[in-house]
Every structure is written in structure tokens, then in C-alpha cells.
Amino acid sequence: MNGMKRADVVLMIFLLLLAGFFILRNVQGSQETAATIEIRQGNEEPVYVSLHEDQTIDLSRGEFVNIIRIEKGIVFMEEANCRDQLCVKKGHITHVGDSIVCLPHRIAVTILGEREGEIDVLSQ
Numbered sequence: 469m470n471g472m473k474r475a476d477v478v479l480m481i482f483l484l485l486l487a488g489f490f491i492l493r494n495v496q497g498s499q500e501t502a503a504t505i506e507i508r509q510g511n512e513e514p515v516y517v518s519l520h521e522d523q524t525i526d527l528s529r530g531e532f533v534n535i536i537r538i539e540k541g542i543v544f545m546e547e548a549n550c551r552d553q554l555c556v557k558k559g560h561i562t563h564v565g566d567s568i569v570c571l572p573h574r575i576a577v578t579i580l581g582e583r584e585g586e587i588d589v590l591s592q
């Protein structure tokens with residue numbers, strides 16, 4: 469009888485570990501890593517830019533000035549001459565789903581994620 473009990477305990481531990489493993493996997497799978505930004509401007513096709521490269525993106529058109537800056541995975545509107553300045557005041561965005569919108573100039577910048585398995589661990 470004793471041996472039987474031990475087997476039950478082992479099975480219990482095994483099942484708990486298995487459940488824990490699956491829960492952990494699900495949690496990790498739902499946490500996407502910020503990877504790219506999607507830039508929408510007016511009716512134009514969206515433009516996708518990697519977040520892994522520091523760069524300045526000039527979206528200025530005519531008298532409308534909008535300059536986006538990507539620095540170490542952080543995105544912000546460095547400069548804009550829109551009347552409300554909401555896009556500049558928005559400050560830094562870093563998480564998947566976060567966005568900077570410049571309504572007067574019809575610009576929307578959104579951070580998009582990277583799916584599990586595509587994450588380049590070495591570069592982080």
C-alpha cells in the first residue's frame with residue numbers, strides 16, 4: 469500500500485508541474501514583445517518600421533511638421549507643429565498596443581508585437 473501512495477504523490481507532482489508548465493506557456497504567449505511600429509498617415513498605406521533600430525522618421529508634409537524618434541525601443545514624437553501638441557505631450561510609448569496620434573495632421577503611430585518563437589533573444 470505504501471508503494472501505491474508514493475506513486476500517487478509522484479503522479480500528483482507530475483500533473484502539477486505539467487499544469488504549471490502550460491500556465492506559464494500561456495502567460496508568455498500573451499505577452500508580446502514590442503517589435504515594430506505602424507505609421508499611418510492620412511489615406512496612405514501604413515508604413516512599418518523596426519523598433520530595434522534607433523532612428524528619426526520625418527513625416528513632415530508641406531507645412532505640417534511631424535518628426536518621430538525611435539530610441540532604444542522607445543517611441544516618441546520629437547517635434548510637431550500641430551495646434552494641439554497632443555502627440556508631443558503624449559511622451560514615450562514602449563508597449564504593444566500603445567499609440568501616438570496626431571489628429572490635426574492625421575497621423576497615428578502604433579506599436580505592434582512579435583509572436584512567440586520569433587523573438588530574437590540574442591539581440592535583447
Ligand SMILES: [Zn+2]
Nearest residue numbers: 548550555570
Ligand atoms: Zn500633433
